[in-house]
Amino acid sequence: MDIGKKFSIAALVCGILGIVGSFIPIITYFTFVLAILGIVFGVKGRKLAEPGNTGLATAGFVLGIIGTAIGAIGVICAICTISSLGILGAYGAF
Numbered sequence: 001m002d003i004g005k006k007f008s009i010a011a012l013v014c015g016i017l018g019i020v021g022s023f024i025p026i027i028t029y030f031t032f033v034l035a036i037l038g039i040v041f042g043v044k045g046r047k048l049a050e051p052g053n054t055g056l057a058t059a060g061f062v063l064g065i066i067g068t069a070i071g072a073i074g075v076i077c078a079i080c081t082i083s084s085l086g087i088l089g090a091y092g093a094f
Helices: 003-021 028-048 055-090
Strands: none
Touching (some): 003 055
16 A cells, blocks of 8 residues: 555545544534644655545645634634623623
């Protein structure tokens, strides 16, 4: 098995875990890193793969982008929720 295939498989696994884990509240912070690694491994896998064998690397790259986007939206929502609770608490709403 060549090194490009290994990077492609790693990209696919990291991308899948990045998407699946982004829907679990506490795990999303850890899988956000996996989604970013899926992008990195996908790019590296595409460069090292033989011509015509870039399908796994491309899939891992795309899943990594989707997982990163979903994870970023989740982190932004968590930050907004925490900050809005702090602001409402300061004005005596609670």
